[in-house]
Amino acid sequence: MKKLVAVLLLAGGLSGLAWLVLDNQPRVEPGDRIRRADLVWAKQLFERNVPSSRAANTLQTLDLSEEEVNRLLNYAVVVKPVSGVSANLEPDKAEINLTLRVRQTPFGNYLNFSADVSNIDNRLTITRMRLGGLPLPAFLGRGVWWVAHNWLQQDASLSTLLKAVQRIDMHEDRLSLDYLWHPKLLTMLERKGAEVLIGPDEKARLLAYAEVVRKIASRYPNHSQQPARELVESVFRSAAERGGEPAAENRAALTALGAYVAGVSLPQLLEGKGRTTRRAPPVLLTLHGRRDAAEHLLIAAALSATGGSRLANAIGLAKEEEDIESGSGFSFTDLAYDRAGARLGDQATGEAAGSVLKGLRHLPDDAALSPSFADLPEFLPHQEFLRRFEKPGSPAYQRQIEEIDRRLAAHPVYRQ
Numbered sequence: 001m002k003k004l005v006a007v008l009l010l011a012g013g014l015s016g017l018a019w020l021v022l023d024n025q026p027r028v029e030p031g032d033r034i035r036r037a038d039l040v041w042a043k044q045l046f047e048r049n050v051p052s053s054r055a056a057n058t059l060q061t062l063d064l065s066e067e068e069v070n071r072l073l074n075y076a077v078v079v080k081p082v083s084g085v086s087a088n089l090e091p092d093k094a095e096i097n098l099t100l101r102v103r104q105t106p107f108g109n110y111l112n113f114s115a116d117v118s119n120i121d122n123r124l125t126i127t128r129m130r131l132g133g134l135p136l137p138a139f140l141g142r143g144v145w146w147v148a149h150n151w152l153q154q155d156a157s158l159s160t161l162l163k164a165v166q167r168i169d170m171h172e173d174r175l176s177l178d179y180l181w182h183p184k185l186l187t188m189l190e191r192k193g194a195e196v197l198i199g200p201d202e203k204a205r206l207l208a209y210a211e212v213v214r215k216i217a218s219r220y221p222n223h224s225q226q227p228a229r230e231l232v233e234s235v236f237r238s239a240a241e242r243g244g245e246p247a248a249e250n251r252a253a254l255t256a257l258g259a260y261v262a263g264v265s266l267p268q269l270l271e272g273k274g275r276t277t278r279r280a281p282p283v284l285l286t287l288h289g290r291r292d293a294a295e296h297l298l299i300a301a302a303l304s305a306t307g308g309s310r311l312a313n314a315i316g317l318a319k320e321e322e323d324i325e326s327g328s329g330f331s332f333t334d335l336a337y338d339r340a341g342a343r344l345g346d347q348a349t350g351e352a353a354g355s356v357l358k359g360l361r362h363l364p365d366d367a368a369l370s371p372s373f374a375d376l377p378e379f380l381p382h383q384e385f386l387r388r389f390e391k392p393g394s395p396a397y398q399r400q401i402e403e404i405d406r407r408l409a410a411h412p413v414y415r416q
Helices: 001-022 038-050 066-076 138-152 157-165 184-197 200-217 230-241 246-262 264-269 293-306 310-314 333-349 353-359 382-389 395-411
Strands: 057-063 082-090 093-101 111-121 123-131 135-136 163-171 174-181 225-227 285-286
Touching: 001 333, 038 057, 066 174, 082 163, 093 157, 093 174, 111 163, 123 138, 123 264, 138 225, 157 163, 157 174, 157 382, 184 285, 200 230, 200 246, 200 264, 225 230, 230 246, 230 285, 246 293, 246 333, 246 353, 382 395
Parallel strands: 225 285
Antiparallel strands: 057 174, 082 093, 093 111, 111 123, 123 135, 163 174
């Protein structure tokens, strides 16, 4: 009888705890899908904070708005149960909110966590924590902070990054971070991001496809221009021979191709070799006679195949895209190849993965890889763009998008 009572009390206590900590609604909504423009923004943000002299141990200040802090936090959501993370900045304090999605229960399927991080004597300290509707004692926050700090110190890369930070100041809706610049910091960030995001199986696949790309490119003279379809065709023939799960093979193949044209060395990134992860592609790829078309399509496909893409962010697949304000002007042609690549990546890792793999094994000409978009308006200066299209999303602008999508829908690779 006593055992039964104990069991009932334990069950009641666990139910009460679940009722307190689980919620029906997320405190932080899932972050937006990461797009090429976001990656370019992040890349430019860090490049602006590289000292012009590039001298080591130069004190730099990174000043971010609350919106920019949250944009960066969106990239940091790498653990699958974490659906959203955000920060509210106040003078000398930040409220950090984190939402994890759990299995459906009668009590809710979201675990919401919040903590106040205060700057006390130039040291960050957790002063308040709450798990759902359950307040947690302040001493637990100090313990969590101590454990996290010591855990980070065990990793040489993370320890170096922590030591580079000299001061963090929090203001109303702004954050300032002083750090000692060292040339290896960006490379360390890239490698650490890849280490966190890429599991052993995915790493092996990526390195295998990087080697396939290297061997195929080595057949051509250095600095020559070659049709992208030849490299794509050879890579996907290799994917078919490997015989793995189509979506996983397609994802790794497209990522390796995107990394190649973006000038990212996967071996140097994933195996920690060399002082940099960058390597100029020895052979330049073209699509319908254009290098920019091949780059836009393959990089967009890699971004899409890797989910939007935090993995792509880790391997640096950010290419400067044409902008209305840029010197070369706005290009619907570039936008079209971006949309083609995004569609290719989605289909190559979805239900049509097997069909896409099969279709990319045989590409007799450039038209088999992608429709041509050379006739679309491009090189439009700012004023000319405004005169003809007013703004992105206008009826005239949307007609161009519809024409792009019509051509893609009629193409064998993209109409799956």
